[in-house]
Amino acid sequence: MRSCRPSPRPLRGHNGSALQRTLAFSVSAGNLRAREKGHPPAVITVAMSCAIRAVPMRVWRALTDPNEVAAWDAVNGNGGALDAPPDYPKPGQHVRWRYRQGGVPTLLHDRPIEVVQASHLRSLIELGQLRFDETYTLLQEGEGGTRLGMRIIAENVVPVVGGVLDRFEVRRLVTEMVSSSLEAIRTFCERDGSDV
Numbered sequence: 001m002r003s004c005r006p007s008p009r010p011l012r013g014h015n016g017s018a019l020q021r022t023l024a025f026s027v028s029a030g031n032l033r034a035r036e037k038g039h040p041p042a043v044i045t046v047a048m049s050c051a052i053r054a055v056p057m058r059v060w061r062a063l064t065d066p067n068e069v070a071a072w073d074a075v076n077g078n079g080g081a082l083d084a085p086p087d088y089p090k091p092g093q094h095v096r097w098r099y100r101q102g103g104v105p106t107l108l109h110d111r112p113i114e115v116v117q118a119s120h121l122r123s124l125i126e127l128g129q130l131r132f133d134e135t136y137t138l139l140q141e142g143e144g145g146t147r148l149g150m151r152i153i154a155e156n157v158v159p160v161v162g163g164v165l166d167r168f169e170v171r172r173l174v175t176e177m178v179s180s181s182l183e184a185i186r187t188f189c190e191r192d193g194s195d196v
Helices: 016-024 029-036 056-064 066-076 167-192
Strands: 043-052 078-081 095-101 104-116 120-127 130-141 145-155 158-160 163-165
Touching: 043 167, 056 066, 056 120, 056 130, 056 145, 056 167, 066 078, 066 095, 066 167, 130 167, 145 167
Parallel strands: none
Antiparallel strands: 043 145, 078 095, 095 104, 104 120, 120 130, 130 145, 158 163
């Protein structure tokens, strides 16, 4: 069984001003105090990639067709999009997805900010108190294959009822999310067998 691995190099599509917009997206109390003092919140970045035996357009469809996203992301609790427009994803949209976290129904808010067909998808995500910048990068690999990279930038402390998730717990949670998502996408695309 092949496994997803940490990315040895940074994924494309990142610049300082975009990071500042991402950091401003967060609203946790500790980081609001840090921002008031002129300090950006501390973040954790997790990046992994995996090889998929499917062409980039097939992988892109798995990332952008709401029905396909719900199918492969069910492993993470995705119950489907509530209000995805027909032209999803486009920068500036706000799409809500039904989710379950530990059996508790909740909403995931998805705000695409950078979309380059079959190449790059970047969104700001809000799932409960967890807010993060999520980027998928697709690269042609060999003949008929795709290298899919996924990067999440999240604040390293997340408030929860009765306390906070510290940086170690946030890193563990985000690492599991990235790994399970990449594995689910690979399994879905390779099982499907259709190229486009």
